Amino acid sequence: MNTNPSTAPMRFADPGVSLYAVAENAIQVVCPACQGRAEVVPWLDGQPRSPYSIRWPRRLACHACGHVRNWPGEAKHATSCWGGPVDPYFRQPLWLRADCCGGQTLWAFNERHLDILEGYVGARLRERGERPGMTMLARLPGWMKSAKHRTEILQVIGRLRASLSR
Incomplete structure (x- = not known):
């Protein structure tokens, strides 16, 4: 996407996406074993999809070192934790996180999350969606x-996006 604010789109309409919807696919995390990039993905293991994706079992898998963990794992009553620079299931640091704007932390779950943030931040005119306050x-x-x-x-955001291609 475009990281030059002078050529950014003039208008961005809120697509009405929740944080949960952004996390339905792979979440990029730091591998607890090798510190490389790992993914947290829905792990159905032959089971039908639940209509509530935040309750699907998840698997953390690192392609570099082969480390694998399952959620909820042994504890069948595990809870997720949303709204910070860690993945909501294993609570591993997100791969896509960086210091920004004097001590704040900018974070994203995956490339789709970066795309939405970039479109919103870069736009001069930001239009609310159909459900204001709920997105x-x-x-x-x-x-x-x-x-x-x-x-x-x-x-x-540009630096974070570049870290995905490494």
Whole structure:
């Protein structure tokens, strides 16, 4: 995507996506064994999909070292924890996280999450969706919504995106 604020799209409409929907696919995390990039993915193991994706079992897998863990694992009553720079299931640090804007942490679960944040931050006109206040973008902290931080946030998003290709 475009990280140059002068050529960013003028308008962005909130797609109405929740943080849970962004996490339905792979979440990029730091591998607890080798510190490389691992993924947390839905792990159905032949079971039918539940209509509530946040309750699907998950698997953390590192392609570099082969480390694997399952959630909920042995504890069948494990709970997820949402809203910070760690994955909600294994609580591993996110791969896509960086310091930004004087001590804040910019984080994203995956490339789709980065795309949405980049489109929102880079736009000069931000339109609310059909459910104002209920979407991931409506709940962003003020520092991410501030136009004075646009350039720095877009630069950090660019660096995070580049880390996916390594």
